[in-house]
Amino acid sequence: MRVIGLTGGIGCGKSLAAEYFADLGAIVIDADQLARAAIERGSTGFDEVVSTFGDSILKNGDIDRRALGELIFKDPTLKVKLENIIHPWIRHEFEEAVASLKADQTLVYEIPLLFETGGQDRFDIVITVESLMENRVSRLRARGLHISEIEARIAAQATREQRESIADFLIENDGSEDDLLRKVENIWEELADKDVKK
Numbered sequence: 001m002r003v004i005g006l007t008g009g010i011g012c013g014k015s016l017a018a019e020y021f022a023d024l025g026a027i028v029i030d031a032d033q034l035a036r037a038a039i040e041r042g043s044t045g046f047d048e049v050v051s052t053f054g055d056s057i058l059k060n061g062d063i064d065r066r067a068l069g070e071l072i073f074k075d076p077t078l079k080v081k082l083e084n085i086i087h088p089w090i091r092h093e094f095e096e097a098v099a100s101l102k103a104d105q106t107l108v109y110e111i112p113l114l115f116e117t118g119g120q121d122r123f124d125i126v127i128t129v130e131s132l133m134e135n136r137v138s139r140l141r142a143r144g145l146h147i148s149e150i151e152a153r154i155a156a157q158a159t160r161e162q163r164e165s166i167a168d169f170l171i172e173n174d175g176s177e178d179d180l181l182r183k184v185e186n187i188w189e190e191l192a193d194k195d196v197k198k
Contacts, residue, residue, distance in 0.1 A: 127168065
């Protein structure tokens with residue numbers, strides 16, 4: 001049983017790396033997906049967020065994540081309020097997933113804010129996916145984000161150096177998707193070799 005924390009800055013390619021780990025047999029959980037589920041309509045989180053932030057964040061009865069994102073990136077105190085609603089639920093879901101792992105399984109937990117939350121001790125191994133700034137910006141523009149949004153989101157995250165300081169493995173993602181796949185496979189094989197030698 002192994003629990004891996006997979007982190008990286010926005011636009012670095014950690015979600016694609018996570019997909020490759022899943023293809024190799026890992027159980028992959030995305031913290032961002034858990035965060036979305038935590039505030040879906042009908043959940044306690046939804047009610048708490050609406051009562052905290054008001055109806056202006058609603059669109060067709062659902063929480064408009066973009067509007068909510070703009071609010072919290074402008075005001076750090078609002079970001080803390082949102083995290084206090086969402087994080088306990090996410091932590092519970094993560095702990096349930098770890099508790100259900102079988103002896104030969106590997107869980108990869110995709111978590112953008114690993115350094116920021118100080119949660120690295122919950123993992124056997126931490127991997128960070130990093131990329132040159134121009135590549136990150138280009139990927140994020142392709143996703144439809146404006147430069148001002150990109151700059152705000154990058155500024156709100158830990159630096160590359162901070163993420164590297166807690167990582168056991170660094171994946172540089174500045175080449176093709178095949179290059180990234182090879183790097184993921186190399187780490188997977190290295191971990192398998194360590195298991196054999198134990």
